[in-house]
Each structure stands twice: as structure tokens, then as C-alpha cells.
Amino acid sequence: MRLSFVLSEIFSGLRRNLSMVVSVILVTFVSLSFVGAAGLLQAQVTQMKGYWFDKVQVAVYLCNSTSVSANCPVGADGAATPVSESQRTAVEDALKSDEMKSYVAMYEYESPEEAYKHFQEQFGNSSMADLVKPDQLPASFRIKLVDPEKYQVINERFSTMPGVDQVADQRQYLDKVFQLINVASIVAVIIAAVMIVCAVLLVATTIRLSAFTRRRETGIMRLVGASKSVIQLPFVLEGVIAAAIGAILASGVLWAVLQFVVTDRLAAENPQVAFIDPTEMFWVAPLLILIGVLLAGLSSLLTLRRYLKV
Template sequence: MRLAFILGEIGSGLRRNLSMVVSVILVTFVSLTFVGAAGLLQMQINQMKGYWYDKVQVAIFLCNETSTAPGCAAGSVTPEQKNNLEKLLASPAVKQYINDFQFESKEEAYGHFKEQFSNSPIVDSVTPDQLPASFRLSMKDPEKYQIISETFSSQPGVESVTDQRKLLERLFSWMNTASLAAVGIAAVMIVCAVLLIATTIRLSAFSRRRETGIMRLVGASKMVIQLPFIMEGVIAAVAGALLASVTLWLVAHFWLGETLSRQIPDTPFISGAQALIIAPLLIALGGGLAGMSSLLTLRRYLKV
């Protein structure tokens, strides 16, 4: 009997304030979508780090005719200098830090350059002689880059030593900035959602003040009187959280998992199943905030 009464009161409240309930659902949906997007972005960053950090290389660029580095004052690298670098790479002092190394000639560098910039007009203005030959090192521990840099930077015929991980860290830095921006927008939207929930509950309590007065007179408990109002806010917020979860799953499954993964096959993207991990957190966050907001509002505007 009591459960049927509470459910009836919840349904009545949702019908009376339908427009406000829809507003709560939409605001919660938008705010939690931003929260979830920030979470997905962090998952994507971690997945890319784990994948790419194992594949990054250290590049030892050799002097060519156009090099302006101080170490290339004598001109292009000579065959003897190249052989000395190969011997140093194969020596026990260096080999303990690398898995293997490969030599990339100017022609091979130019071929890779044309593949990477095939849609750019810059391809027509670059010739193979302008691109340096290089040794590509696969590191056992990327953190040991500084040892390689100090060993080879001063060697004759070496123009520069570059750690490709720095390029990835710049990319991850941009992605982290985007994640923080999403969290900032989400925080503002969550505040809006909490205020809107409080307003909705206050209007609902005001429109049913006669019923609650009668319930107090007949001895209804505090929980029986307040629970329908609290559940109205929680139901609306949970509905918004569910919409946000479905939206994030669609983005992860269809856009990341099927579209981008085909266009960029060398990059590991998160899957729809991974996106579902965030769903319980969004539902708990939405329901918890709604419940707390409703309870605080009722304490002030609904004296029981």
C-alpha cells in the first residue's frame, strides 16, 4: 500500500512538472556527456601511450649538403663516419640500451616523406638531397634517451639526435588540455543541472503543499513524504545519465571503432565496450547529485 502510494506520487509529480523534468534530463545529459567525453579522452590517451611508447624510436640524423648544424661544418657525412657510427651502435656500451637499429637512406626518407605528405603541395618543393639519412633506434627503455643523445650528438657526421617521444608528448599534452576543457564545461553544466533540479523539486513541493499538509496531519513519516520528491529528481537525472552513456557508446563504437580505426589503422582506438565502463559512474554521479540536491532543497522548503 505504502509503495503503491509512493509510486503514484512520483508519477503524479513527473506529470505535473513535465517541462521541468525534460529540462533536467537534457541539462544532465549534456553535462554528463562532457564528463564522459573527458573520461573517454583519458582512456584514449592511456591506450595510445601504452601502444606508441613501445614503438617510438630515437633518430640519429646524419649531415648532408644542406645541414647548418655546427657539427656539420665539414659537409656531408662520409662513408667512414657512417661506418664508425654503425660500429658504435653495435658496441656493448650502446647495445645494452637498444633493441635494434636500422639505417634509412635519403631515398628511403624521401619515399616516407611523400607518403606522409601525399596531399600537401610541399611534396613538389622537396628533393631527396634535402632530406638527411638517419639511423633509427628502437630503445629498450625510452627513458634512457639522454644517454644515446650524449653519446652520438658530438660524433662526426651527426647533425642531431631526436627523441620521437617528445612529439607524442606534445600531442598528449594537447589532448590533456582538451580533456581539462571538457571537465571545465562539464562542471559548469553540472552546477546548472543541480540548480535546475533544486528548482524543479521546489516547484513540485509548492504545488503539492496541500497534500503534504494532509499527510503530516495523518501521521505520515518524514521519509514517506520526502521520498517521492527525491525520486523525481533522481529519475530525471538518471534518465539524462543513460542518454549520455548511450551517446558515448555510439561515438566510441561507430566513430572511433569503425570509422577512425579504418582510416587510421596504425592507431589503437578505444572500443564501445570500454566506453560502457564509464556508464555506471555517470549514472551514480547523476543520481547522487540529484538526490543530494533534492534532499537539501526539501529541508529548506518542505518542513516535515
């Protein structure tokens, strides 16, 4: 009897305040979509770091005629002196040394001819391909580190060696990408916070109007001895149901984006990039529903304490 009464009151309240309930669903949907997007963006950053940081290398570029480093002295013709064979051998011997064994997982030498070939493969469809000549690209050692965070050790060891133009950590280019994703996450969180405040206020307004329109019914219930929880429960569940629907819609849209945009399109077109997949929604969706239910429930309870005297 009590359960059927509570259910009838819930559906009655939802029907009477349908427009407000739809508004709560939409605002909750938008706000939790931004919350979920922020979480997924952070998951993408973590995924890319774990994938790319194992693959990035430190490049030790050797002197050529276009170098400007102090390690590359200028000859009589005004051009830098290219690295000599003995200098190149000294760098390679240092990489093989016992001192570097705990830092260097592997390395490979790339000659200027190989560097030019790789450049043409990468920029063959660009006008840049015609502007670069083979002698403008330096020879280099590509080093894979045991721990990518130990770049500074390699930099200190090789940057001052004769014949070395510069030591470059390829992670710095990835860090720029990660920073952009982090900025997008922060923006999503800020928008989500504003929208969540709007959702909370809208839930409170909806519950307040519902309580006002049914004040005669609640008065009769008080007179016949209905408990506080029985009177308040339908109002609370109205807000919770609306917020839960919004959270489910947000989860569905985010899953669709991951499946049809990220997995089916971006991942297929960019197999070299480690994208997150729709399985991430297994932890995002329950979290969004929990956030929506908690916000709606707390907002409803606080509103009822002020406007519904039981």
C-alpha cells in the same frame, strides 16, 4: 500499501512538473555528456601513448651538405661536409656497444636514397615532393629504445659524435597531439562543471516547486503520522529518476559516437591509429549514472531540509 503510495506520488509529481522534469533530463544529459567525453578523451590519450610509445623511435641524423650542426664542419665550397664512412661506422659501433645494450632494443640504418623514397611515398600527392632532392635528405639510424623515456641517454651519447647532425626524439611530435587532446579534455571538464551546477540548481528548483504544490498533501501526511522518510522519498526519487534518464541518454549518445564515428569511420580510415572502442562505455556509463543519481539525490535532500519541514 506504502510502496504503491510512494510510486503514485512519484508519478504524480513527474506529471505535474513535466516541463521542469524534461529540463532536468536535458541539462543532466548535456552535462554528463561532457563529463563522459572528458573521460573518454583521457582514455584515448592513454591508449595512444601505450600504442605509439612502443613504436616511436629516436632518429640519429647524420651530416649531409645541408646540415648546420657544429659536428658537421663546412668545406671550402661553403657547404657542410657529409658524414664519412668511418664516422658512420663509429656511430653504428657505438650502437652495438655493451654500453648501449640496455637502452637500444634494435636499430636500422636508412640511407639518403631510402629516405628520399619514403619521403616520396608519404608526400607524393603534395607539392613538397617536387621541392626536395635526394641529396637534401640525410642518412640516419632509426633506434627503438627498450624504455622510450631514456631518450636523453641516447641524446647525450650521440649528439656530440663527429658526423652526427642531430638526435631527434619522435615522441615530441606525439606530445603535441596529446597536449591538444588534454586541452580538449580540460575544456570539456570546465563545460561539464558549469552544466552540472545548472543541473543541480534545476533539480533543487524542481523539487522545491513540487514540494510547494503538494504542501497540503504533505501537511495531511504529517497529521496522520507518516514518517519523514515516507514523505520525502517521492520528492527525492523524482529528481533521481530525471537525472538517471539524462545519464542513460548521455551514455547512449557517447556509445553511438564511439561505435559509428570512431570505430566504423575513424578507425577504418586510419588503421595505424589506436582508437578506443565502445567497450570503454562499460566503465563510463555506470560512472555517469552514479554521478547523476548522487547529484540529484543530494540536491533533493538539501532542498527538502530547507523547504519541506517534516
